[in-house]
Amino acid sequence: MISIRNLSKKFGTKEVLHQIQLDYEQGKVYGIVGENGAGKTTFFRCIAGLEDYEGEISSDLTPLKNHLGLLLTEPFFFPKITGKEYLQLLCQARDVQISNMEDKNVFDLPLNQYAATYSTGMKKKLALTAILLQGNEYFILDEPFNGVDIQSNILITEIIHQLKALNKTVIISSHIFSTLSDTCDEIHVMNQGNLIKSVQKPDFAILETEIKQMTLGKKLDKLGLT
Ligand SMILES: Nc1ncnc2c1ncn2[C@@H]1O[C@H](COP(=O)(O)OP(=O)(O)OP(=O)(O)O)[C@@H](O)[C@H]1O
Numbered sequence: 426m427i428s429i430r431n432l433s434k435k436f437g438t439k440e441v442l443h444q445i446q447l448d449y450e451q452g453k454v455y456g457i458v459g460e461n462g463a464g465k466t467t468f469f470r471c472i473a474g475l476e477d478y479e480g481e482i483s484s485d486l487t488p489l490k491n492h493l494g495l496l497l498t499e500p501f502f503f504p505k506i507t508g509k510e511y512l513q514l515l516c517q518a519r520d521v522q523i524s525n526m527e528d529k530n531v532f533d534l535p536l537n538q539y540a541a542t543y544s545t546g547m548k549k550k551l552a553l554t555a556i557l558l559q560g561n562e563y564f565i566l567d568e569p570f571n572g573v574d575i576q577s578n579i580l581i582t583e584i585i586h587q588l589k590a591l592n593k594t595v596i597i598s599s600h601i602f603s604t605l606s607d608t609c610d611e612i613h614v615m616n617q618g619n620l621i622k623s624v625q626k627p628d629f630a631i632l633e634t635e636i637k638q639m640t641l642g643k644k645l646d647k648l649g650l651t
Pocket residue numbers: 436441459460461462463464465466467468
């Protein structure tokens with residue numbers, strides 16, 4: 426369980442997260458949707474301890490950051506570190522021994538190549554592999570499906586199902602609704618730093634329709650396409 430109470434975050438004078446209250450339970454997959462700039466990544470960075478914030482974030486397993494794998498939208502890699510070395514480094518950080526890294530290379534990445542020279546999708550898959558090998562209990566995946574090929578999308582969906590079966594907690598952001606409805610038990614809607622809605626699986630179709638209506642509205646009329 427991760428409990429979030431009165432979480433607020435400011436950059437300078439600008440408040441980007443406002444009084445967020447949320448419980449993430451073990452063995453559940455949670456989604457978060459919201460427009461660009463709504464605050465999703467900042468929210469994730471606060472949970473992962475990468476930002477300071479007001480309020481409280483607590484977890485059953487402490488310290489939270491030692492049990493949490495965060496997949497960033499655009500993972501960063503130092504130059505001159507191969508994919509294999511990156512995986513080894515992250516595993517060592519958690520005292521996890523992996524004897525044959527090649528066997529764990531589910532995304533068939535070129536592990537002897539420098540990670541910084543990987544394509545966008547390959548970087549994401551390497552970062553995801555690393556947090557999976559670490560054996561984390563909590564996973565935050567910021568747009569995991571974006572920029573990776575169809576085969577990997579299918580694999581990532583299956584990995585999320587398996588993490589749930591293993592009683593892990595998974596939190597995912599995505600701008601593609603179907604990826605969330607395929608994987609999540611509950612979806613939260615973030616709007617300008619506020620969590621405005623929490624929707625359970627049976628009501629996902631209603632939420633999708635609402636989002637479509639909110640998004641499209643009369644916006645297409647503005648273009649005056651003929
Ligand atoms: N380091 C920073 N300094 C100042 N403002 C920031 C910083 N990081 C994010 N912001 C601002 O915080 C707000 C929320 O940004 P955030 O990246 O969390 O949104 P998001 O919901 O993840 O967006 P997207 O869907 O585009 O990834 C935005 O207005 C952004 O400009």
